[in-house]
Amino acid sequence: xxxxxxxxxxxxxxxxxxxxxxxxxxxxxPLENIALSEFETFAVExxxxxxxxxxxxxxxxxxxxxxxxxxxxxSKNLNFPxxxxxxxxxxxxxxxxxxxxxxDHISHFILRLAYCQTEDLRxxxxxxxxxxxxYRFSYxxxxxxxxxxxxxxxxxxxxxxxEKKALQDKLVNSSYAVSGITVEDQxxxxxxxxxxxxxxxxxxxxxxxxxVYIPHQDIVTIILNDFRTRLSKALALTARxxxxxxxxxRLQPLLNHLSHAYVGQDYSIQKNVGKxxxxxxxxxxxxxFPLCMRQLHQALRENHHLRHGGRxxxxxxLKGIGLSLEQALQFWRSEFIRGKVDADKFDKAYAYSIRHxxxxxxxxxxYTPYSCMKVILSNPPSQGDHHGCPFRHSDPELLKQKxxxxxxxxxxxSQILELVKGMHYQLACQKYFELTHNIxxxxxxxxxxxxxxxxxxxVLGGGKDIKREMDTPQRSQExxxxxxxxxxxxxxxxxxxxxxxxxxxxxxxxxxxx
Amino acid sequence: xPSSDYDPASLxxxxxxxxxxxxxxxxxxxxxxxxxxxxxxxxxREFSFTLKDDIYVRYQSFTTQNELEKEMQKMNPYKIxxxxxxxxxxxxxxxxxxxxxxxxxxxLVFDIDMTDYDDVRSCCSAADICCKCWTLMTIAIRILDRxxxxxxxxxxxxxxxxxxxxxxxxxxxxxxxKLSVAARSAVAEYLSLIKGGEETVxxxxxxxxxxxxxxxxxxxxxxxxxxxxxxxxxxLGRKESVDKVLSLVPExxxxxxxxxxxxxxxxESRWKLVRDQATKKQATAKKGQYFEKExxxxxxxxxxxxxxxxxxxxxxxxxxxxxxxTGRISVPINLKELDVFDPxxxxxxxxxxxxxxxxxxxxxxxxxxxxxxKYFDQFLDAMARSWKGELLRKSDLQKEF
Numbered sequence: 001x002x003x004x005x006x007x008x009x010x011x012x013x014x015x016x017x018x019x020x021x022x023x024x025x026x027x028x029x030p031l032e033n034i035a036l037s038e039f040e041t042f043a044v045e046x047x048x049x050x051x052x053x054x055x056x057x058x059x060x061x062x063x064x065x066x067x068x069x070x071x072x073x074x075s076k077n078l079n080f081p082x083x084x085x086x087x088x089x090x091x092x093x094x095x096x097x098x099x100x101x102x103x104d105h106i107s108h109f110i111l112r113l114a115y116c117q118t119e120d121l122r123x124x125x126x127x128x129x130x131x132x133x134x135y136r137f138s139y140x141x142x143x144x145x146x147x148x149x150x151x152x153x154x155x156x157x158x159x160x161x162x163e164k165k166a167l168q169d170k171l172v173n174s175s176y177a178v179s180g181i182t183v184e185d186q187x188x189x190x191x192x193x194x195x196x197x198x199x200x201x202x203x204x205x206x207x208x209x210x211x212v213y214i215p216h217q218d219i220v221t222i223i224l225n226d227f228r229t230r231l232s233k234a235l236a237l238t239a240r241x242x243x244x245x246x247x248x249x250r251l252q253p254l255l256n257h258l259s260h261a262y263v264g265q266d267y268s269i270q271k272n273v274g275k276x277x278x279x280x281x282x283x284x285x286x287x288x289f290p291l292c293m294r295q296l297h298q299a300l301r302e303n304h305h306l307r308h309g310g311r312x313x314x315x316x317x318l319k320g321i322g323l324s325l326e327q328a329l330q331f332w333r334s335e336f337i338r339g340k341v342d343a344d345k346f347d348k349a350y351a352y353s354i355r356h357x358x359x360x361x362x363x364x365x366x367y368t369p370y371s372c373m374k375v376i377l378s379n380p381p382s383q384g385d386h387h388g389c390p391f392r393h394s395d396p397e398l399l400k401q402k403x404x405x406x407x408x409x410x411x412x413x414s415q416i417l418e419l420v421k422g423m424h425y426q427l428a429c430q431k432y433f434e435l436t437h438n439i440x441x442x443x444x445x446x447x448x449x450x451x452x453x454x455x456x457x458x459v460l461g462g463g464k465d466i467k468r469e470m471d472t473p474q475r476s477q478e479x480x481x482x483x484x485x486x487x488x489x490x491x492x493x494x495x496x497x498x499x500x501x502x503x504x505x506x507x508x509x510x511x512x513x514x
Numbered sequence: 515x516p517s518s519d520y521d522p523a524s525l526x527x528x529x530x531x532x533x534x535x536x537x538x539x540x541x542x543x544x545x546x547x548x549x550x551x552x553x554x555x556x557x558x559r560e561f562s563f564t565l566k567d568d569i570y571v572r573y574q575s576f577t578t579q580n581e582l583e584k585e586m587q588k589m590n591p592y593k594i595x596x597x598x599x600x601x602x603x604x605x606x607x608x609x610x611x612x613x614x615x616x617x618x619x620x621x622l623v624f625d626i627d628m629t630d631y632d633d634v635r636s637c638c639s640a641a642d643i644c645c646k647c648w649t650l651m652t653i654a655i656r657i658l659d660r661x662x663x664x665x666x667x668x669x670x671x672x673x674x675x676x677x678x679x680x681x682x683x684x685x686x687x688x689x690x691x692k693l694s695v696a697a698r699s700a701v702a703e704y705l706s707l708i709k710g711g712e713e714t715v716x717x718x719x720x721x722x723x724x725x726x727x728x729x730x731x732x733x734x735x736x737x738x739x740x741x742x743x744x745x746x747x748x749x750l751g752r753k754e755s756v757d758k759v760l761s762l763v764p765e766x767x768x769x770x771x772x773x774x775x776x777x778x779x780x781x782e783s784r785w786k787l788v789r790d791q792a793t794k795k796q797a798t799a800k801k802g803q804y805f806e807k808e809x810x811x812x813x814x815x816x817x818x819x820x821x822x823x824x825x826x827x828x829x830x831x832x833x834x835x836x837x838x839x840t841g842r843i844s845v846p847i848n849l850k851e852l853d854v855f856d857p858x859x860x861x862x863x864x865x866x867x868x869x870x871x872x873x874x875x876x877x878x879x880x881x882x883x884x885x886x887x888k889y890f891d892q893f894l895d896a897m898a899r900s901w902k903g904e905l906l907r908k909s910d911l912q913k914e915f
Binding site: 170172173174175176193194197198200201202203206207208209210211299348379380381382383384385386388390393394395397398399 | 568629630631632633664665666667668689693694696697699700701703704708709710711712713714715716721722723724725726727728729817819821
């Protein structure tokens with residue numbers, strides 16, 4: 001990654017070759033010199049785009065009309081390419097298509113630098129880039145799609161007409177989209193199942209002896225898989241060259257800030273530790289816990305036990321609201337002992353995992369409380385589990401009963417169920433917040449259970465005890481107790497480029513309002 | 515549950531005998547060495563031991579079969595787990611630069627646990643099993659074995675009784691060992707039909723078209739359903755069971771069935787009524803028309819823990835490990851004898867020959883364990899043919915230089 005120091009400059013015509021298509025695999029990094037201001041602007045704007053991709057992905061079905069319309073709009077506003085024929089005419093205002101594609105190229109590689117550092121960041125970045133790719137790919141013609149396969153060097157074989165005929169029934173029955181006509185008209189390709197995991201996972205394809213049989217029209221899934229794998233490998237490689245990049249003082253603050261901004265608040269730094277006593281938890285669970293945590297707390301009290309998934313989700317939440325390690329140990333211990341677990345067994349088996357959560361064992365990473373995204377999308381509950389998001393994972397009937405039990409009004413319940421039907425789980429939870437706190441319209445966009453708690457406490461207590469953190473979470477500037485070292489650091493920060501300060505402020509406010 | 519003379523307190527006396535007389539070290543090493551095709555495969559494998567007093571030690575590794583034998587005979591582990599093959603020797607992981615010690619390969623594994631079926635079995639609950647609910651394991655093995663072989667193309671599957679309340683499957687093909695986390699998770703999801711936890715009543719929903727995998731699995735379930743569910747579990751006999759089954763039926767049919775059930779008490783006939791209603795509904799192609807299939811699947815289809823299969827570094831109980839709570843040995847299951855496999859017989863016979871009368875026998879060849887070791891040998895022979903091919907190929911490549 002030496003594009004900052006190289007002297008080579010690309011001639012303008014080469015841009016036309018490099019950016020011949022609206023969409024690319026980002027196989028080659030940019031080789032030109034880039035001004036620092038452009039560097040910053042490009043990165044921030046791509047991050048905004050990816051954040052929009054994330055939000056739209058939770059609120060709408062991907063590639064639905066509303067999803068694509070909104071993403072079209074955002075791409076337009078931020079001057080990113082999205083469709084080959086969208087803005088071909090040379091408009092006076094705004095950048096040309098080539099310039100947009102160049103920005104797309106450069107900004108992707110900058111964000112790689114920021115997002116390669118941890119598993120969580122990589123996972124997030126890859127997910128949004130894959131979704132963005134999928135959206136842009138949907139605008140390509142069949143011919144253009146095939147060109148992509150060739151660029152991909154994918155080894156796939158078309159099966160013979162005889163084999164197609166023999167497998168016709170099975171092929172038709174494997175996919176809703178495949179009819180008898182599809183089988184007759186289209187080529188089917190035999191692809192190793194490892195290259196088509198999404199189709200295998202959802203059982204949308206015929207699988208035999210380790211190969212999936214894919215009609216031409218479904219080739220996109222293969223490509224997405226390939227894109228994801230390549231990006232994952234590339235990020236691992238990028239991580240290794242990071243030290244060189246970090247030594248550049250101009251880049252380090254921005255890169256750090258970019259990688260923290262995507263979650264805004266992740267509640268990993270414990271604030272207000274010890275402000276909550278264990279006796280308060282029962283009442284708090286009714287007043288200020290989101291439904292998922294209220295459900296877990298109730299199950300814990302009733303069964304004196306929670307399985308691993310529930311312990312993680314609830315335990316980390318409790319850490320996020322301010323329980324200390326000692327409190328947490330006491331809390332879990334006293335509850336488990338009332339069940340089938342004796343004190344000894346608790347200390348041997350369960351205490352370890354609680355200390356693990358607080359970063360006192362094993363890898364000593366401080367685990368962060370789960371965001372709504374994580375609760376909704378990963379580790380769905382199965383028999384005997386109480387974790388997950390009730391709006392996503394509970395039967396609507398059971399959800400309704402539960403809301404009735406928690407005294408939500410019938411009209412409120414039907415509003416919530418409507419939102420659930422539309423898969424707007426976080427909006428449903430926001431509605432639950434509004435109904436249980438008796439307010440009309442909340443001013444925040446819910447994406448974290450601990451955020452729910454903080455906002456609820458604000459509404460109920462007038463916001464006196466729990467401060468809302470507006471600052472960036474990267475370096476605790478609250479450590480005023482550090483004396484002269486902090487003062488020197490603060491002075492140095494103040495001397496940093498004015499531009500950077502403005503940029504980060506803008507970024508912050510964007511994510512607070514999102 | 516048959517009573518046993520097994521007393522967990524006797525483990526400290528029995529285990530040394532087991533590890534000296536019965537544990538099949540040479541077959542075990544032959545397995546995990548995988549023909550020596552890949553360098554350091556055995557040496558970089560993680561084992562974990564649970565010792566007396568619940569002491570748990572991870573990152574054990576061994577350089578030779580002899581070393582493994584000596585260590586196990588010295589430590590007498592209560593339980594042995596097998597983990598992944600790492601980039602370096604697990605017992606030296608602390609000396610490796612942080613971030614470079616990584617799990618590279620491992621068999622693809624599945625864990626079917628009887629407690630996951632508690633909501634659909636009436637004979638037992640929690641850690642108990644009996645011959646009635648054991649059929650669920652038979653069904654699970656048949657369905658998954660077929661799918662892993664025919665759909666995924668895997669060939670070297672080792673099914674193992676876990677020693678208490680379930681079965682494990684070890685898929686040992688090279689392709690399986692090299693699968694990524696995402697691939698393992700995709701395989702497990704493909705094989706999963708039961709979705710939902712405590713809060714979900716209807717855990718199986720089928721829509722058109724019915725995938726060939728589901729059809730094949732249904733064929734297996736249908737073979738066992740009449741005897742297992744209608745007779746042994748009596749799901750359409752007792753009132754609470756009947757109510758549970760009917761809660762899975764579409765609303766517009768519920769009332770009719772409840773009425774019909776007033777006049778018909780025999781479970782087989784009741785089930786026929788359910789099927790007839792389903793046939794009627796399927797003719798109309800309205801929503802929810804596959805409810806009779808959904809019922810059969812909810813009561814019988816295998817329930818996997820996806821998390822066990824996903825992780826490359828996940829530790830799973832080793833075959834031939836003793837289960838400390840039951841005294842039973844985790845033995846491989848010969849699928850040719852699946853319908854007569856009896857987990858309860860294992861204890862009586864193995865225990866009798868191996869421990870109480872041990873002084874009459876000098877090695878495992880004379881005990882009941884012998885038959886399971888022999889079957890394990892056959893499994894290894896089949897795999898060895900593929901190792902031979904690999905070694906030849908490798909040496910050929912070297913010759914070219």
